[in-house]
Amino acid sequence: MEPRKHYTKEFKLDAISLVLDQGLTIAEAARSLEIRANMLGRWIRESQADTNGQAFRGNGKLTPEQEEIRRLKLENKQLKLERQILKEAAVFFAKETK
Missing domain, CATH: 1.10.10 (Arc Repressor Mutant, subunit A)
Structure with a gap:
């Protein structure tokens, strides 16, 4: 076929x-x-x-609405990752200053 x-x-x-x-x-x-x-x-x-x-x-x-939702989800995921990295960096530097 x-x-x-x-x-x-x-x-x-x-x-x-x-x-x-x-x-x-x-x-x-x-x-x-x-x-x-x-x-x-x-x-x-x-x-x-x-x-x-x-x-x-x-x-x-995707429709424009679906594309916007996809873009916002990706942005949200990136922001969560950046926040997690900053939290881990804060813990690391707090240990270093002791």
Whole structure:
């Protein structure tokens, strides 16, 4: 069985452009790009239904809210690590001054 193909957002937008901007039919555009017509039709529907620029995020692509949460979690982890290092340094220097 052939592995599943993954298409970039740019490829999908270019394919949609062939139909919407250049006037090709879905079947013609799909044939020229060597993809299935029903897949191109789905991409067009998803693009038209998208109102906030989140179409074709792909697997692992995060919404802006999810990206902010991820960034804040990383920052929180870094700050906790820095705090722990400072605590250990304070204990070390307290022993040294005795």
